[in-house]
Amino acid sequence: MGEIYFDYISAYPLDPRVRGAMADYLEMSWPNPSSQHRLGDYASEAVTKARSHVASLIQAKPEEIVFTSGGTESINHAIKGVAWALKEKGNHIVTSNIEHNAVLRSLRRLKMMDYRVTSVPVDEFGLVDPEDVKKAITEKTILVTIMHANSEIGTIEPIAEIGKITQERGVLFHTDAVASGGIVPIDAQGIGVDLLSLAANQFYGPSGVGALYIRQGAPIWPLLDGGVQEGDRRAGTENVLGIVGMGEAARIAKEEMGARRDQALEIKRHLRAKIEGTIEDIYFNGHPTLSLPNLLSASFKYIEGESMMIMLGDADICVSTRSACAAGALQASHVLLAIGRDFVTAQGTLVFSFGTFNNEEEVTKVVEELKSTVTMLRNISALTKKAKKT
Numbered sequence: 001m002g003e004i005y006f007d008y009i010s011a012y013p014l015d016p017r018v019r020g021a022m023a024d025y026l027e028m029s030w031p032n033p034s035s036q037h038r039l040g041d042y043a044s045e046a047v048t049k050a051r052s053h054v055a056s057l058i059q060a061k062p063e064e065i066v067f068t069s070g071g072t073e074s075i076n077h078a079i080k081g082v083a084w085a086l087k088e089k090g091n092h093i094v095t096s097n098i099e100h101n102a103v104l105r106s107l108r109r110l111k112m113m114d115y116r117v118t119s120v121p122v123d124e125f126g127l128v129d130p131e132d133v134k135k136a137i138t139e140k141t142i143l144v145t146i147m148h149a150n151s152e153i154g155t156i157e158p159i160a161e162i163g164k165i166t167q168e169r170g171v172l173f174h175t176d177a178v179a180s181g182g183i184v185p186i187d188a189q190g191i192g193v194d195l196l197s198l199a200a201n202q203f204y205g206p207s208g209v210g211a212l213y214i215r216q217g218a219p220i221w222p223l224l225d226g227g228v229q230e231g232d233r234r235a236g237t238e239n240v241l242g243i244v245g246m247g248e249a250a251r252i253a254k255e256e257m258g259a260r261r262d263q264a265l266e267i268k269r270h271l272r273a274k275i276e277g278t279i280e281d282i283y284f285n286g287h288p289t290l291s292l293p294n295l296l297s298a299s300f301k302y303i304e305g306e307s308m309m310i311m312l313g314d315a316d317i318c319v320s321t322r323s324a325c326a327a328g329a330l331q332a333s334h335v336l337l338a339i340g341r342d343f344v345t346a347q348g349t350l351v352f353s354f355g356t357f358n359n360e361e362e363v364t365k366v367v368e369e370l371k372s373t374v375t376m377l378r379n380i381s382a383l384t385k386k387a388k389k390t
Contacts, residue, residue: 009353015204021248050247071178071199081220090140125287126155149180153286154295163192182253205249209242264294
């Protein structure tokens with residue numbers, strides 16, 4: 001059967017049509033889109049076309065899209081850019097306790113600069129209560145940053161409800177939509193956000209390119225100083241080849257979102273049912289319905305996720321234990337601890353993420369290998385022996 005890739009949330013496979021669009025452009029990839037000649041115009045037109053496709057994906061205006069090097073830069077730009085632009089107004093930011101490290105570490109940096117941060121909790125499904133956000137806002141609050149969907153448990157947050165609150169209170173609102181952009185429908189204006197982060201490699205585009213939606217008129221400072229590219233909002237010569245790929249990926253994502261969603265949901269249903277019917281002592285993480293269609297998080301009692309991941313890898317099956325940006329961390333996932341999982345159970349978690357290049361035959365193979373792996377590890381686990389004694 002070959003290698004089975006169930007780790008889309010780390011990076012999606014490049015769609016062949018995206019690769020084709022990039023190859024077509026590659027013939028002329030050297031021009032600088034800021035150059036004032038015919039070849040420069042060719043590159044500039046390619047960027048403009050891609051910007052239009054990315055804007056259309058989230059129901060935004062093309063001039064509200066700023067291309068970046070990826071989701072991390074987009075998030076950093078949104079949070080730090082607003083903080084610096086509004087430092088005279090206030091120094092308080094509201095977030096949740098299950099955000100991606102790009103958010104958490106940006107906020108940690110700002111706290112070193114005398115900004116204050118309030119983190120609201122989530123329930124057992126990973127959902128933020130909009131009322132908690134409302135209560136956390138003060139007269140010094142300048143930004144609320146709550147993710148659109150969590151990349152470890154898949155829960156989709158009530159962003160539109162939070163957006164109404166921030167609009168009423170006159171506070172800017174950023175959402176990290178890296179895990180959900182191009183996967184589920186997003187109307188940036190309709191959900192009331194002022195800033196929204198995207199990454200191309202989360203919807204079958206290339207790595208190393210992303211975008212930041214900045215609502216027209218929203219105050220923000222550039223993250224990078226230099227030239228006047230991207231409407232004087234992001235200095236540096238654009239990664240035109242990557243941008244072309246992101247634009248094509250966005251175009252296809254909008255056209256095929258419904259069909260992709262239905263396929264992913266069928267795989268998810270099949271995978272969950274097979275795991276439930278085959279393996280005991282497991283917990284599924286995240287909301288049962290308000291969740292990404294192509295992600296399933298499961299915690300297996302008595303054993304470690306990393307050991308399972310390595311053994312599955314030996315069987316040519318690629319999965320993850322948590323967000324790729326947190327891989328290698330020794331501590332348990334802060335997301336799983338936030339939803340009430342104990343340290344040991346949190347350590348025994350696998351994240352399965354999948355898409356258009358997967359099928360139900362692969363699901364059957366994954367669960368067969370998973371059952372064998374879990375059985376072997378539990379047979380030698382001291383935690384299993386302890387549980388049997390009690």
